Every structure is written in structure tokens, then in C-alpha cells.
Amino acid sequence: MELNSKINELINSGKDVINLTVGEPNYYEPSNAAHVAIEAINEHFTHYTSTPGILSLRQAIVKKLKEDNQLDFSADQIVVSNGGKQALYNTLAVLLNEGDEVLIPTPAWPSYASQVELLDGVPKEIPLSEDTGFKLTPDLLEKNCSPKTKLIILNSPSNPTGATYTSAEFKALVPIIEKHKLLVISDEIYEKLVYDMDYVSPLNVSQYIRENSILINGFSKAFGMTGWRIGYTAAPIEVSKKIAAFQSQTTANINSIAQKAAEVALANFEIQHVAELKRNRDILFKAIQEDTDMSLDDCPNGAFYLFPNIKGLIGKTYGGQEVHNSQDFCHILLKEAGIGITPGDVFDAPNNVRISYAKDLQTIKTVRDRLISFFEGEN
Ligand SMILES: Cc1ncc(COP(=O)(O)O)c(C=O)c1O
Incomplete structure (x- = not known):
């Protein structure tokens, strides 16, 4: 909740933040x-x-x-x-x-x-x-x-x-x-x-x-x-x-x-949503596996969430800030990369974070690019 109000505060003040915490799709009713x-x-x-x-x-x-x-x-x-x-x-x-x-x-x-x-x-x-x-x-x-x-x-x-x-x-x-x-x-x-x-x-x-x-x-x-x-x-x-x-x-x-x-x-389920979500999942799954310090072995087959493990980040420093737990990581990612994600603590999984990928293609590509630059900045 605390992180979510911070995300909304930043968005309302005109900051360029992409909110991937929400559990709802980007499309509308038929x-x-x-x-x-x-x-x-x-x-x-x-x-x-x-x-x-x-x-x-x-x-x-x-x-x-x-x-x-x-x-x-x-x-x-x-x-x-x-x-x-x-x-x-x-x-x-x-x-x-x-x-x-x-x-x-x-x-x-x-x-x-x-x-x-x-x-x-x-x-x-x-x-x-x-x-x-x-x-x-x-x-x-x-x-x-x-x-x-x-x-x-x-x-x-x-x-x-x-x-x-x-x-x-x-x-x-x-x-x-x-x-x-x-x-x-x-x-x-x-x-x-x-x-x-x-x-x-x-x-x-x-x-x-x-x-x-x-x-x-x-x-x-x-x-x-x-x-x-x-x-x-x-x-x-x-x-x-x-x-x-x-x-x-x-x-x-x-x-x-x-x-x-x-x-x-x-009677009017729009099947193209499935193709679009799968495309988003594939882009972010690949980026997480290849270009980040998060780990995610299996590509999940449903819903619109990725749930990578962030244990490998603990003790590392990004943008001058050390990660102690998943909440820290979410705050640092928000501050440094303008990406809002959900700490796994919410789901009793403190070593993970939830990333919702129900967004348009351009946004997903921007998220990928920001993740890549964020993890390049580890020091
Ligand atoms: C697993 C699961 N079940 C049920 C719901 C309930 O959704 P709603 O009340 O909007 O139909 C949600 C919503 O986030 C959910 O994630």
C-alpha cells in the first residue's frame, strides 16, 4: 500500500513512472x-x-x-x-x-x-x-x-x-x-x-x-x-x-x-488479448533471464504476472543504494528506473517480486530497456 501510494504520488506529480503493480488488464470490455x-x-x-x-x-x-x-x-x-x-x-x-x-x-x-x-x-x-x-x-x-x-x-x-x-x-x-x-x-x-x-x-x-x-x-x-x-x-x-x-x-x-x-x-471474448499478453510475457521473461540479476527459471503459462526471485540482488548496490530485501529493491527500481512493481512480501514470498505485464507493447519495450539500463548500473 505504501509503495502504491508513492507510485500514485509520483504519477500525479507528472513523473514518468510505469506502474506494473496493478492486477488488471490494459484492455476494456468488448x-x-x-x-x-x-x-x-x-x-x-x-x-x-x-x-x-x-x-x-x-x-x-x-x-x-x-x-x-x-x-x-x-x-x-x-x-x-x-x-x-x-x-x-x-x-x-x-x-x-x-x-x-x-x-x-x-x-x-x-x-x-x-x-x-x-x-x-x-x-x-x-x-x-x-x-x-x-x-x-x-x-x-x-x-x-x-x-x-x-x-x-x-x-x-x-x-x-x-x-x-x-x-x-x-x-x-x-x-x-x-x-x-x-x-x-x-x-x-x-x-x-x-x-x-x-x-x-x-x-x-x-x-x-x-x-x-x-x-x-x-x-x-x-x-x-x-x-x-x-x-x-x-x-x-x-x-x-x-x-x-x-x-x-x-x-x-x-x-x-x-x-x-x-x-x-x-460471447465476445477477444482472443487477440491472449496473443498480446503472451508477446509481453516473452519480451520481459527474456530480458529478466538475460539482462538482469533477477532469476526466473520457468516461464509461467498463465495470468499476466512474472514472479522472479531477487535473492541474487541482496547486498548489491544500484544507483548507490544497497538492496537488503524485496521492498528495498522495489523502492530503488521505482526511484532509479521509474518502474513500479510489487514486493513479494504481499504474497508471503519475500524473495520475489511480482511484475504485471498487462500493458501495451510500447510500454513493455520501455520497461525492458529501463530494466537493462538499471541492471547495467550495478556497482
Ligand atoms: C486470484 C484472484 N481471484 C479472484 C480475484 C477477484 O477479482 P474480481 O473480484 O475483480 O472479480 C482476483 C483479483 O485480483 C484474483 O487475483
Whole structure:
């Protein structure tokens, strides 16, 4: 937060700073979605809707899950929420009892642990290693299960690491998930942003997971619609009813206009975003590997983040300032190169930094050039 306000301060005072801390894309909603939203206002589609969302949107989500993910759901298994964030909170609120443990492979999106804590659950972080590409292994999962473990949160592609599981990697976890009768929350918000491989959901690899999972997805990342606040859960019917009841007493339906836009957006995913993000990833991955003191062995296959290790920088001096930890490095990089990135501490990974590459090509090239000159200046 401190670094972010410093970045914004610098930008507002006219400094040439490129902000790569943000977890949102540089593109916007499909243009026909915006058009339909304006029409919805003009036609006064501006009253309450049913809590879980208008039927046509839920049916469009059912169709998407069938066509994109080969998963069968019915419309009454879908609840449309204010972003993936509310979808996650709804889910945890209806599933968790006080003291229930929730497994969170880490580095992870910080909201997982914070939401579990808000609901009196116990977040149990499983530290992942760079050696396994920041992916959970069966051994590690087994070691962290206890009789109190109720749930595991899987997030592929991952924020912040970009790690994206293969079918085999998910399958290897199934016997342990089944043995401990875990419920699975599968956060699939970055599902459409996958490079050099096919996307696979954990729900695709086992009947047990399929029947014991709550799938979370949304429109923020794939469709550039972070401010519209549209997410959803696809869950077993009894869980879905509880989620709808919970949301009914907290926020009721999401914005009616956003629902109309979402329905249209879903049919108009702009595939060129994937090509552009992959291009950005390749440019910065190469630069990090070849021209910096950061290390990043595996090129992540999803989301729009790189998560290099900065241990090799500790004790070195850039622009006359010594790096003691990842926060120092982020401050020095901001000051000397005008690049804002996120210290890994935010994700319980103090040896790493997160670089968001969802920017236009010119900006990415400028970042590359600035990184190269910054690391040439080591002394
Ligand atoms: C892993 C992950 N899940 C869920 C979300 C929630 O996004 P939203 O609430 O905008 O749909 C985010 C946003 O940063 C995220 O990174």
C-alpha cells in the first residue's frame, strides 16, 4: 500500500513512472457489451433482478461452462456476484465453521487468507517452492492435511506466480483430496489467459472433485471488466442455494446493467488479448533471464504476472543504494528506473517480486530497456 501510494504520488506529480503493480488488464470490455449496457439504461432495465442474476445471463454462463470447460451445470447452480471476490466470500461464508482449516497453496492472492480469517476459519498456508514451478505436490498436500482441514483453494493460473497446472499435476492431487474428503474452491478467474498449453480445470480431472467443488470465475481479468464487478460461482445445488440466500441478505443482485453487459461479453471474448499478453510475457521473461540479476527459471503459462526471485540482488548496490530485501529493491527500481512493481512480501514470498505485464507493447519495450539500463548500473 505504501509503495502504491508513492507510485500514485509520483504519477500525479507528472513523473514518468510505469506502474506494473496493478492486477488488471490494459484492455476494456468488448465494445458491444458497453453498447448493450447503455441500451439497458435507456430502456430502464434498472430495477432489482433476481438475486442470483437474470436467467439469460446464468444460462449463458452454463453454456460457456459446457462449451469451454466440458462441465455440466444448470442455471440454478450459478450465482452471479459482485466480482470473484464476493463469489469467494459467499462461498467461504456458507461453508466454513469456526476453526475449520482452509489450505492455501502460497504464494497466493492475499484475499484468500484474509477472507478465511474474517469468517473465523484458519488459513493454513502451504509454502510452494520455485523448484516445482510454484505448484502443489501430493507430498506437500498430504503433509498439511489434518482432521480439521475442510477446504483447499486452488488457483490456476495463479496470481501472483502465473503457475498453470497440467491435467497430470491436478490428477496427482486427487487421491489425497479424496482421502481427506476435502472440498475444493477452484478460482478460475485467469482461465482464459493461458499460453503454450490448454487450460484444464481441476473439475475436469476427477468425478470426486467435480461433485465437491465450487468453481469461481468472473469477468474482471479475461474481459477487462474489473470495475463492472461481475463474478460467479458454479456449485452443487445445495451449496448454490445457500450462497443465493446469503447474497440475498447481504447485497442482493449485482447491478442490473452490468448483468446485461456480461451476457454479451461472454460471447465476445477477444482472443487477440491472449496473443498480446503472451508477446509481453516473452519480451520481459527474456530480458529478466538475460539482462538482469533477477532469476526466473520457468516461464509461467498463465495470468499476466512474472514472479522472479531477487535473492541474487541482496547486498548489491544500484544507483548507490544497497538492496537488503524485496521492498528495498522495489523502492530503488521505482526511484532509479521509474518502474513500479510489487514486493513479494504481499504474497508471503519475500524473495520475489511480482511484475504485471498487462500493458501495451510500447510500454513493455520501455520497461525492458529501463530494466537493462538499471541492471547495467550495478556497482
Ligand atoms: C486470484 C484472484 N481471484 C479472484 C480475484 C477477484 O477479482 P474480481 O473480484 O475483480 O472479480 C482476483 C483479483 O485480483 C484474483 O487475483
